[in-house]
Amino acid sequence: MADVAKLAGVSGQTVSRVVNGNDRVTTETRLKVETAMRQLGYRANIAARALATGRFGTIGVVMFNLSAVLNVRIVEAVVTGAQARGYSVSVAMVNGPTEKDVRAAVRGLTDRAVDGVIVIEGRVLDTPHLQLPEEVPVVIADSRAAHRHPTFGMDEAAGARAVVEHLLGLGHATVHHVAGPTGSNPAQRRRAAWQRLLKREGRAVPPAAVGDWSPQSGYDAARRLLADDDVTAVFAANDQMAVGVLRAAAERGRRVPDDLSVVGFDDLDFTPFLAPPLTTVRQDLAAVGRRCLDHLIARIEAPAGIEATQAASRFVRPELVIRASTAPPRR
Numbered sequence: 001m002a003d004v005a006k007l008a009g010v011s012g013q014t015v016s017r018v019v020n021g022n023d024r025v026t027t028e029t030r031l032k033v034e035t036a037m038r039q040l041g042y043r044a045n046i047a048a049r050a051l052a053t054g055r056f057g058t059i060g061v062v063m064f065n066l067s068a069v070l071n072v073r074i075v076e077a078v079v080t081g082a083q084a085r086g087y088s089v090s091v092a093m094v095n096g097p098t099e100k101d102v103r104a105a106v107r108g109l110t111d112r113a114v115d116g117v118i119v120i121e122g123r124v125l126d127t128p129h130l131q132l133p134e135e136v137p138v139v140i141a142d143s144r145a146a147h148r149h150p151t152f153g154m155d156e157a158a159g160a161r162a163v164v165e166h167l168l169g170l171g172h173a174t175v176h177h178v179a180g181p182t183g184s185n186p187a188q189r190r191r192a193a194w195q196r197l198l199k200r201e202g203r204a205v206p207p208a209a210v211g212d213w214s215p216q217s218g219y220d221a222a223r224r225l226l227a228d229d230d231v232t233a234v235f236a237a238n239d240q241m242a243v244g245v246l247r248a249a250a251e252r253g254r255r256v257p258d259d260l261s262v263v264g265f266d267d268l269d270f271t272p273f274l275a276p277p278l279t280t281v282r283q284d285l286a287a288v289g290r291r292c293l294d295h296l297i298a299r300i301e302a303p304a305g306i307e308a309t310q311a312a313s314r315f316v317r318p319e320l321v322i323r324a325s326t327a328p329p330r331r
Helices: 002-008 012-019 027-040 046-053 069-084 099-111 156-169 185-200 215-225 239-251 285-301
Strands: 058-063 088-093 116-120 138-141 151-154 176-179 233-236 261-263 280-282 313-316 319-321
Touching (some): 058 099, 069 116, 151 156, 156 185, 156 233, 156 280, 176 215, 233 239
Parallel strands (some): 058 116
């Protein structure tokens, strides 16, 4: 660093500011320092920086399924936000929901020297006697506050309530539900909110058809539901299953929305391009990722300013996006 400062004609403190991304450096000075760094082949010594600051500049992310679209949205927000604030991100995949696998993933991150950990999907924590590391702060990206660590997630129940209120408001006598798998916490929360609201409104609560998030399962469930001509409204727990419902309705000659209203959940990229465009619940998962990151960095950089032992729960409210797949029932 002293060699870079000498070649650039600046102080060592100025070089340090450039290396650490400090804004208190003019563009001209920054270019001079970066040119000198390239000429000398300078690279920041991460180990030395960690000894001096007590931080490694790395955030760890633990998750089950990187191929899941919703998980990707959270990770993308975390990576983008972390890079903008001078942090890198290291991702550890959990092979299965066992205590051994979770411990191995978390330990792999802490061994690589991370300043904090974001856990995506609360089922990572659903292992008996699991203790996350005490030496680094942990934040959970999930829709339930089921752990002592700070939690940020979507308000799944609010999204389901918005769907049922919309369909009842259109005049449907009740709402049938194609639920997600019984082992899924988001599916359970959506199903419970659907059931509670129908009971509160004094409406019949039909048995839920259970799917596995796939279009095929939505199609199979809808074929059974639509055998009853009195079914006028179906709430699918995700957009993929709603696609299966649309296909089953078309095969049975039930026009959407004239004969049947259909609502999904998630607002994936393809939903505006379905025929008809799908009414669904939009989840701002990028906001969840940003909130997790903001809270984690605050705990890393100013731990005295945050009560580390108190779990915080923050939920992002989803938005009902009304398109052409819902309408009042035929009289």
